[in-house]
Each structure stands twice: as structure tokens, then as C-alpha cells.
Amino acid sequence: MxxxxxxxxxxCAGVSRAVDVVEKVLSLEPHPVYVRHEVVHNRAVVNDLKGKGAVFVKELSEVPDNAVCIFSAHGVSQEVQEAAKRKNLRIYDATCPLVTKVHREVQKASKNEVECVLIGHRGHPEVEGTLGQYRSQNAKIYLIENVEDVMNLQVDNPEKLIYATQTTLSVDETRDIIAALKEKFPEVAAPKKEDICxxxxxxxxxxxxxxxxxxxxxxxxxxxxxxxxxxxxxxxxxxxxxxxxxxxxxxxxxxxxxxxxxxxxxxxxxxxxxxxxxxxxxxxxxxxxxxxxLNGVKEEITFPLPKLLKQRQKA
Ligand code: SF4
CATH class of the missing domain: 3.40.1010.20 (4-hydroxy-3-methylbut-2-enyl diphosphate reductase, catalytic domain)
Structure with missing residues (x-):
């Protein structure tokens, strides 16, 4: 064979950073340390961190007020961030910076009342978090998963429209969806830099x-x-x-x-x-x-730790 x-x-760099964040917070903060959602989608990694003391929860409602909590690499909606503030949680945010980049694009569209088509998988935590960055009263965000969804999509303002994508999609499939989107809505604007990471x-x-x-x-x-x-x-x-x-x-x-x-x-x-x-x-x-x-592209990207973690390390 x-x-x-x-x-x-x-x-990848985002996963290495997220795992590093959990391990460092576990060593710096009193336990229990809560992690909202699986910090990265891998059973072995999650079990290992559980063994080191991390308590994984699905929702913030399971975290007591004033506790220490980590957001996963997939990112969270603005509503979750606000709930964390109300509960006075000490938050270490392990959201991958490349997901945060997509969040910023969507926030900007929301602020400028530009409608947004998000290409992604319904129910995936990254998609939930990205949808939750759009809070305009006068414009909408639409989630589509495939070319068929493009055919059925009706938007309110096709002249003021952008698209964004989940970071972990199939490059080929997304290319077809974007082509269909451009054909149906010729004015749709692309992100400055590709969202698929x-x-x-x-x-x-x-x-x-x-x-x-x-x-x-x-x-x-x-x-x-x-x-x-x-x-x-x-x-x-x-x-x-x-x-x-x-x-x-x-x-x-x-x-x-x-x-x-x-x-x-x-x-x-x-x-x-x-x-x-x-x-x-x-x-x-x-x-x-x-x-x-096999030989392949050398990946040298690394992401800095979250600010709060750096401050705690210095203290
Ligand atoms: S966006 Fe890319 S780099 Fe970031 S965690 Fe996801 S797969 Fe990794």
C-alpha cells in the first residue's frame, strides 16, 4: 500500500490560536472556565480540553453570571456579545480573525443599509454568528446554500447588494453560486478579499x-x-x-x-x-x-492572541 x-x-492558524487560548485561559483563570460551543469542531481536541478542565456549553444561559467564558473560533452574533455583557462575563474571544473580517463586511453593509446575501450552511455556528452581525431595520440579510436558492431568491434592493461567504465552503461550489448570483443580480458587489480562507x-x-x-x-x-x-x-x-x-x-x-x-x-x-x-x-x-x-504550499500565517489574554499574561 x-x-x-x-x-x-x-x-490552521485560527484553530491553533483557539486551542492555545483555551489552554492559556485554563492555566491563568480559576476554574470552571466555560467555552461557548465546541471551540473547534474536533472530538479529540474537545475531549482533551475537557480533561484539562474546560466546561463546554451550547448557550450562554448555561453560564453563571460573572464567570469566565471563551467564545469559539466560529465567532458569535452581536446578541450573544450583548448577553455576555449583561451577565458580566469575563470573555476571551477565540473567534478566528478571518471570521471577524467577514463580520466587519456584514456590519458595514448593515450600517449602510446595503442588503447582503450570505452563502453558507444553515445552522452552522459561524453562519449564525455572521447573520447576527446584520441589524438594520430597513434592509435585510439573506442566507443561501446553493444555486437553487439563488433561483428562488428575491431581494428588496438589487442595486444595493453585496455577498459574503462562510470561510470553509467548497471553492468550486461557491464559484457556481456566485456566478448564478451575478447573473441574476448584476449589481451585486464582491467582498474586497475572498472570504473563503x-x-x-x-x-x-x-x-x-x-x-x-x-x-x-x-x-x-x-x-x-x-x-x-x-x-x-x-x-x-x-x-x-x-x-x-x-x-x-x-x-x-x-x-x-x-x-x-x-x-x-x-x-x-x-x-x-x-x-x-x-x-x-x-x-x-x-x-x-x-x-x-507530498510538497505543498508552506503556511506561515499566525494570529496574535486576544488582547485581554495578553494583558492577563503580563499582569
Ligand atoms: S477561518 Fe480558516 S483559518 Fe480561521 S479557523 Fe476557520 S479554517 Fe481556520
């Missing part, structure tokens, strides 16, 4: 590359991880069998019947040790394994 490792794969794009490009040389692709990532799901779908669209796995327990040997090469990648929220465990597992299953690590 030839094992081909995608590059880049795994943790560098990490999503790089990981999708790496999968496109690996799909040309592997018979099967394993994507290490959790079921609720948007960018991991997109990687699996992309491999399938490229014509190879692809499986999303949390860890080695999810692997079935029948997947490898008649296959000679297996690509491995990991979503932006999956840690490298899970990838290495998958490699070790395959090596134990197959008598002869050759491991190839």
Missing part, C-alpha cells in the same frame, strides 16, 4: 492534487467539521472513494479491497497526532507500505 500524505493538512483553499487544492494519484482518500476530521466534509466531497467529485474518519476506530479494511494507494489528509481542526495514528494503523494492516509526503 502506498500511503500519500497531503500537504498542507490539519491545523487560505487554509480551506490550500487543503482543497492539496486534495485535488492527491486525487490524481491515490485510489482512496481518508480525511481525518469530525462529522460536524465543515471544511473536513468539503475535503471528502471534493475527493469524491474527483472520482475516488473518500471517507471522513474521527480516528482509526472508524477505518474499515473492506475500503481497501483492490486499492493500491491511499491518500490521507486532515481538516483544519484535526491534530497531526491523529494523522500519524492512521499512518501507524495502516502500516500495521498492510505488509508492505511506502509512505510519500
Amino acid at each position: 502506498k500511503i500519500i500524505l497531503a500537504n498542507p493538512r490539519g491545523f 487560505y487554509a480551506t483553499q490550500n487543503r482543497q487544492n492539496a486534495v485535488r492534487n492527491i486525487a490524481k494519484m491515490a485510489d482512496i482518500l481518508l480525511v481525518v476530521g469530525s462529522k460536524n467539521s465543515s471544511n473536513s466534509n468539503r475535503l471528502r466531497e471534493l475527493a469524491e467529485v474527483s472520482g475516488i472513494d473518500s471517507y471522513l474518519i474521527d480516528n482509526t476506530n472508524d477505518i474499515e479494511l473492506s475500503w481497501f479491497e483492490g486499492k493500491k494507494s491511499c491518500g490521507i489528509t486532515a481538516g483544519a481542526s484535526a491534530p497531526e497526532y491523529l494523522v500519524q495514528a492512521v499512518v501507524n494503523h495502516l502500516q500495521a494492516q498492510f505488509e508492505h507500505c511506502e509512505i510519500v509526503e
Whole structure:
């Protein structure tokens, strides 16, 4: 079996920062430290942080007044921020700065009463947070998920219209949606810089590359991880069998019947040790394994820690 490792794969700068924020807050603040929503969408990461003392909650109503609370990398709506103030919570905001960039675009549109079409997945916490940045009384934000939604979309003011996107979508699918949107609303304005983030794009490009040389692709990532799901779908669209796995327990040997090469990648929220465990597992299953690590874009982006955390570290 030839094992081909995608590059880049795994943790992005936003996820590294969010995990770092939780670990540092846990070491600086009295426990319990609450985290609103899974800080990143990965079961192993969340379980590890639980073991270190983090208390994960779905809603702020579960957090007592005056407590310490961390917002996840996906970001939160303005309503959640206001609720946190009313409860006098000490908030450490682990929202990825690239999500905050999209929030700013939507806030600006809301302030200027420019209508906004958000392309994203209904119910995803990032989408909820971004929708919640738009608070105009006189203009609207519309959520669409696919080209069909564009066909059915009616806006109040097509001359004053922008679009924004969730950061972890399929680059190809989003291209089609935007093309349909531009055809229907020729005046629609694009964001200054693409909203789909560098990490999503790089990981999708790496999968496109690996799909040309592997018979099967394993994507290490959790079921609720948007960018991991997109990687699996992309491999399938490229014509190879692809499986999303949390860890080695999810692997079935029948997947490898008649296959000679297996690509491995990991979503932006999956840690490298899970990838290495998958490699070790395959090596134990197959008598002869050759491991190839592909070259890819070098990612050197890092994001600074939130201001409050830096201040607390200095105090
Ligand atoms: S996937 Fe992109 S937007 Fe999401 S946390 Fe990582 S860098 Fe930020």
C-alpha cells in the first residue's frame, strides 16, 4: 500500500490560536472556565480540553453570571456579545480573525443599509454568528446554500447588494453560486478579499492534487467539521472513494479491497497526532507500505492572541 500524505493538512492558524487560548485561559483563570460551543469542531481536541478542565456549553444561559467564558473560533452574533455583557462575563474571544473580517463586511453593509446575501450552511455556528452581525431595520440579510436558492431568491434592493461567504465552503461550489448570483443580480458587489480562507483553499487544492494519484482518500476530521466534509466531497467529485474518519476506530479494511494507494489528509481542526495514528494503523494492516509526503504550499500565517489574554499574561 502506498500511503500519500497531503500537504498542507490539519491545523490552521485560527484553530491553533483557539486551542492555545483555551489552554492559556485554563492555566491563568480559576476554574470552571466555560467555552461557548465546541471551540473547534474536533472530538479529540474537545475531549482533551475537557480533561484539562474546560466546561463546554451550547448557550450562554448555561453560564453563571460573572464567570469566565471563551467564545469559539466560529465567532458569535452581536446578541450573544450583548448577553455576555449583561451577565458580566469575563470573555476571551477565540473567534478566528478571518471570521471577524467577514463580520466587519456584514456590519458595514448593515450600517449602510446595503442588503447582503450570505452563502453558507444553515445552522452552522459561524453562519449564525455572521447573520447576527446584520441589524438594520430597513434592509435585510439573506442566507443561501446553493444555486437553487439563488433561483428562488428575491431581494428588496438589487442595486444595493453585496455577498459574503462562510470561510470553509467548497471553492468550486461557491464559484457556481456566485456566478448564478451575478447573473441574476448584476449589481451585486464582491467582498474586497475572498472570504473563503487560505487554509480551506490550500487543503482543497492539496486534495485535488492527491486525487490524481491515490485510489482512496481518508480525511481525518469530525462529522460536524465543515471544511473536513468539503475535503471528502471534493475527493469524491474527483472520482475516488473518500471517507471522513474521527480516528482509526472508524477505518474499515473492506475500503481497501483492490486499492493500491491511499491518500490521507486532515481538516483544519484535526491534530497531526491523529494523522500519524492512521499512518501507524495502516502500516500495521498492510505488509508492505511506502509512505510519500507530498510538497505543498508552506503556511506561515499566525494570529496574535486576544488582547485581554495578553494583558492577563503580563499582569
Ligand atoms: S479554517 Fe480558516 S477561518 Fe476557520 S479557523 Fe481556520 S483559518 Fe480561521
